[in-house]
Amino acid sequence: MNKTIILNSRPVGKPQLSDFKFVEEEMPALKEGEILLKTKFVSVDPYLRGRMSDAKSYVPPFELQKAMSSGVVAEVLESQNEKFKKGDFVSGMLNWKEFQTSIGENLLKIDDKIAPLSNYLGVLGMTGLTAYFGLTEIGKPQKGETLVVSGAAGAVGSIVGQIGKILGCRVIGIAGTDEKVEMLKSKFGFDEAINYKTTENMTKAIAEVCPDGVDVYFDNVGGTISDSVHANINRLGRIIVCGAISAYNDTSVPQGPRVEHFLIRKSALMQGFIVGNYADKFPEGMKHLSQWLSEGKLIYSETIVEGFENIPQAFIDLFEGKNKGKMIVKI
Template sequence: MNKTIILNSRPVGKPQLSDFKIVDEEMPHIKDGEILLKTKFVSVDPYLRGRMSDAKSYVPPFELQKAMTSGIVAEVMESQNDKFKVGDFLSGMLPWREFQTSTGENLLKIDDQLAPLSNYLGVLGMTGLTAYFGLTEIGKPKKGETLVVSGAAGAVGSIVGQIGKILGCRVIGIAGTDEKVELLKSEFGFDEAINYNTTKDMTKAIAEVCPDGVDVYYDNVGGSISDGVHANINRLGRIVVCGAISIYNETKIPQGPRVEHFLIRKSALMQGFVVSNYIDKLPEGMKQLSQWLAEGKLNSTETIVEGFENIPQAFLDLFEGKNTGKMIVKI
């Protein structure tokens, strides 16, 4: 039988394992023009939480009793499509199934000789491209400027900080444990890092490590952490809003400091985005990330969980900060 993970119920607040269900389906058989894919690696990402709710957004919500979907690397096991041969590796958005058929549409052929397959879900996938375009297109960092990154030890944040260093910025990271703080400095090259769980006054802490203020803030978390950074933003500063994991599980929109007076007083820019905004530039981003990775300028740290049945738990672990770098499930 072929295992599939479906959305069993829509979560209220923080998702639970009971919101997912593993079901057995018949093994698929390919027809002319199709390929049979075996899942090798599955990406779990915080944004999936939004798609579990029945709310209008930039992508449709997941359907109840239907398979969950995310970035997947798969191997071609059988082929009746001239564009693909047995043994090819492909990446793209696919359902959480052990085996599935496809025409290959919207799937990218990848080379396991250039980089480990899991990298195509991380530094060379949506994660890396999100970091690259958010920082370069909205943040527009200049050499010598101060860049602050929240969720800095996570998949996107760790790459943002490294790109910031490549571009000549002074980089400050915000993470949730002392171990991650040390990792940001020792492995990812951040100049300073702050543990938000042991920091009572984030505004003061940011001011202490950013005596010249904050020029670019790459925001992966939102909430009170971001309030502290906003209070230190410089004139003509840029705030890149990539994620808001601190409030994804809230049942109502939390109230907090208003940002308008910071933006007006400092003539600052605050812009949200999704990586698909830059779909026409994806080859450019992939080329640059690949070059930096080959040159040893990017550290592609990953947290690997093994086992198809552990995909839901790996996803839940994101909200507990149990990942360093990209969270990936190996099948």
């Protein structure tokens, strides 16, 4: 029998284990043109929370009682598709199933000799590309500028900070434990890092570590942390709105200070994006990321949880900040 994880109920507030359900089903039968895939690694990401709701968004919501899906690395067990052969590894958006068939559309063949397979769900996948394109296309950081990253110890944040350093910026990270703060500085080369949970006045703390103000803010969290960065933004500053994990579980639109006033006063920009906007430039991004990775300029952190049955808990743990870097489940 094959195992699958379906969306059992739409979460209200924080997702619960009961929002998911494990279902057994027949092993899929292979048809002409298809490949049979065995799941090796599953990516769990904060954005999935949005798809579990039925609010209008940039991607359609998950359907109730249907399989969940996310970024997956899988091995080709059998192939009736000439583009793939047995033993190939692929990555793409696939279901949370131990085994599944696919016509191979939108699947990328990946090479475990260039980088570990799990990397293709992170630094060489959507995570790395999100960091790269958000920072370079919207943030346009210049050498000598100050870059602040929130959610800096997260999958995207840690890559953003390192790219910032590669591009010659002074880089400040914001994270939620002393251990993460230490790691940002010692492992990822951030110039400074701040633990927002133990800092009383974040606005003042940011001002202190950013004596020349903040030119670029890569925002993964939103909320009051962002308010304190906004208060330090420079004239012609750029705010890359990548995520708002602080609000993903809110049941109503969170309230906060209106931004219009400081945007005018500072001629500043705030821009949201999804990585898909830059799909035509993915090869360029992959090229830079894999080069920096091979040169050792880019260090990549993963939290790997083992076991198909632990996918829902790994997802829930994201909202507790239990991951360091990209959260991946190994099957």
